[in-house]
Amino acid sequence: MRSHADDDDPLAVVLRPPPDESPEARVLRISREEEALRVSQAIDDAIRLERQTHKKNKIVRVLLLGQSESGKSTTLRQFQRIYTPTAFREERIHWRVIIQLNVIRSVHTILTAVAAYRRQTSRTRARTLSGPRWDSRSQVQSVRTDGKGKGRARVDAESDYDDLDEEEGAGDVVMHSLYAGALPDEDAQEDAELDAIAQRLEPLQRVEAMLKARLVPPSEDEPADLGTGPVSLPTSALGLAKEVFVRPGKWRSGGAGARPASAIAAEAADEAQRVLFECRFDLMRLWASMRVREILALRRVRPEEESGFFLNDLDRVTGYNYVPTDDDVLKARLKTIGVSEYKFEMEAGDQRGTQWRIVDVGGSRFQRPTWVPFFDNVDAIIFLAPISAFDQVLTEDPKVNRLEDSVLLWKGICQNKLLAKVDLVLFLNKCDILQRKLDSGIRLSRYVKSYDDRPNDMETASKYFRGKFSAIQRTYSHAPRKFYGYCTSVTETTTTAGILASGESKTFDLLFCPLADRLSSPGYRATTKPTFGKARLTVFVFWSHSLNREPRDRP
Numbered sequence: 001m002r003s004h005a006d007d008d009d010p011l012a013v014v015l016r017p018p019p020d021e022s023p024e025a026r027v028l029r030i031s032r033e034e035e036a037l038r039v040s041q042a043i044d045d046a047i048r049l050e051r052q053t054h055k056k057n058k059i060v061r062v063l064l065l066g067q068s069e070s071g072k073s074t075t076l077r078q079f080q081r082i083y084t085p086t087a088f089r090e091e092r093i094h095w096r097v098i099i100q101l102n103v104i105r106s107v108h109t110i111l112t113a114v115a116a117y118r119r120q121t122s123r124t125r126a127r128t129l130s131g132p133r134w135d136s137r138s139q140v141q142s143v144r145t146d147g148k149g150k151g152r153a154r155v156d157a158e159s160d161y162d163d164l165d166e167e168e169g170a171g172d173v174v175m176h177s178l179y180a181g182a183l184p185d186e187d188a189q190e191d192a193e194l195d196a197i198a199q200r201l202e203p204l205q206r207v208e209a210m211l212k213a214r215l216v217p218p219s220e221d222e223p224a225d226l227g228t229g230p231v232s233l234p235t236s237a238l239g240l241a242k243e244v245f246v247r248p249g250k251w252r253s254g255g256a257g258a259r260p261a262s263a264i265a266a267e268a269a270d271e272a273q274r275v276l277f278e279c280r281f282d283l284m285r286l287w288a289s290m291r292v293r294e295i296l297a298l299r300r301v302r303p304e305e306e307s308g309f310f311l312n313d314l315d316r317v318t319g320y321n322y323v324p325t326d327d328d329v330l331k332a333r334l335k336t337i338g339v340s341e342y343k344f345e346m347e348a349g350d351q352r353g354t355q356w357r358i359v360d361v362g363g364s365r366f367q368r369p370t371w372v373p374f375f376d377n378v379d380a381i382i383f384l385a386p387i388s389a390f391d392q393v394l395t396e397d398p399k400v401n402r403l404e405d406s407v408l409l410w411k412g413i414c415q416n417k418l419l420a421k422v423d424l425v426l427f428l429n430k431c432d433i434l435q436r437k438l439d440s441g442i443r444l445s446r447y448v449k450s451y452d453d454r455p456n457d458m459e460t461a462s463k464y465f466r467g468k469f470s471a472i473q474r475t476y477s478h479a480p481r482k483f484y485g486y487c488t489s490v491t492e493t494t495t496t497a498g499i500l501a502s503g504e505s506k507t508f509d510l511l512f513c514p515l516a517d518r519l520s521s522p523g524y525r526a527t528t529k530p531t532f533g534k535a536r537l538t539v540f541v542f543w544s545h546s547l548n549r550e551p552r553d554r555p
């Protein structure tokens with residue numbers, strides 16, 4: 001008997017057997033329906049299984065560790081650039097505000113150095129007028145004039161300025177020898193020009209304050225300013241903070257107030273861009289000034305070695321319609337405070353659908369206790385040690401050498417019981433900076449005594465560092481584990497290391513360079529397939545031929 005519902009249901013009407021169905025036709029129909037049901041169930045089972053496999057196998061957790069400024073967040077940005085390019089491209093415009101702040105920070109560094117130099121020289125001149133004071137150390141300084149009688153210091157080699165300005169007194173001696181007497185006319189004129197430039201750059205101070213106020217919501221418990229306090233400058237210009245930080249994600253998406261923070265920040269960024277555009281010629285003049293360059297050299301201030309340096313790109317980044325490029329986003333400096341988990345799914349390639357959980361942490365000493373809860377349930381750790389920092393100190397503790405801090409941190413990670421079974425991958429990062437430093441004649445052995453008289457070149461240095469970190473890992477790990485150490489420059493989009501791990505239960509793909517493009521390339525080298533229990537980890541290292549380097553990082 002048919003129900004009313006059957007009569008009303010269009011689907012039931014269509015599927016209903018014909019009223020005049022023969023017994024053979026009925027058997028055939030029932031067999032077809034059973035077959036369709038079987039296929040449908042098989043499809044359902046496959047989907048269920050796929051979902052389970054997806055859940056079980058395709059979530060990869062990676063923890064990025066390392067000291068502050070080691071390149072953790074930059075590494076994360078590289079992953080995003082490669083694997084979620086659409087989202088990465090959409091976010092590029094938000095980085096404009098960070099780059100604006102980076103530019104202002106560099107200007108701040110320069111004006112601070114100039115102001116300090118002035119204070120020093122004026123004190124010395126005053127002393128000179130009240131009676132010359134000569135120190136034998138000044139006689140060994142290698143100082144030559146520029147041939148025009150201006151009496152400026154030109155430093156011949158690193159050794160010539162190694163001891164300069166370690167303390168005020170040492171600098172005084174040099175200034176004493178250079179500026180015994182009145183300031184040369186030309187220098188006085190250039191100083192007056194610098195004063196005028198600094199004065200015209202004053203609006204940047206307001207811009208910096210405005211951007212920071214917009215980026216860090218008023219409820220934020222951390223101060224927006226880190227680093228140096230106000231300094232006495234020729235003008236009051238740019239006496240603000242050294243570095244900006246925000247909690248991950250907030251500055252791009254969160255809501256501070258009625259409108260999304262991103263909209264408010266965008267308005268502020270437009271205003272900042274207008275001011276930067278108006279100041280662009282003064283900014284260029286400041287950075288191009290020979291007088292400024294000489295003062296920076298004398299005070300051993302190298303803004304170009306600071307993170308987030310954009311003064312060589314002023315023409316572009318102060319443009320009215322400036323939109324950051326991929327490289328700009330990788331170069332920008334934004335300090336991470338707190339811990340945050342970034343989740344993304346591959347948009348393309350074989351690993352499409354793999355769920356990534358990459359945990360990025362703040363690396364400063366104050367932040368490190370917050371790492372521990374993330375040691376649980378992690379598949380791999382990428383530890384970044386910026387080996388170029390051998391001649392630098394920690395911002396948070398200027399008594400501590402940055403390389404030494406990295407080594408101690410690495411030791412702590414290797415011997416941590418919670419991480420005993422976690423795959424460790426070491427990126428000896430900032431190799432591009434290390435190369436530049438060594439090429440410029442800075443001697444590694446001066447800072448790393450055990451380096452002895454080994455050749456001061458990249459090849460030897462990278463082998464040396466890998467050997468050291470490897471030995472620590474061997475000595476302090478609770479059980480033997482494979483060690484992967486690579487020299488990387490994670491800001492570079494053409495040359496960097498990546499990891500590809502695959503196995504029965506897991507498939508990772510962490511390559512920075514799209515693999516397919518690279519496998520046939522002559523620059524591609526070094527593939528290993530060691531076994532880690534169930535999972536195999538395969539590491540690829542790609543060295544771009546355009547950089548004219550030989551691959552050196554075979555595991």
Ligand SMILES: Nc1nc2c(ncn2[C@@H]2O[C@H](COP(=O)(O)OP(=O)(O)OP(=O)(O)O)[C@@H](O)[C@H]2O)c(=O)[nH]1
Pocket residue numbers: 066067068069070071072073074075307308330331332333334335336337361362363364429430431432433488489490491492
């Ligand atoms: N030249 C060069 N710069 C790099 C490299 N890696 C990172 N940087 C730059 O160094 C700065 C610091 O990098 P971040 O990724 O912010 O460092 P971090 O480890 O996340 O630092 P915290 O958030 O303070 O813990 C950024 O301006 C990067 O562009 C590199 O290999 N070479």
Ligand SMILES: [Mg+2]
Pocket residue numbers: 072073074334335336360361362363
């Ligand atoms: Mg960071």
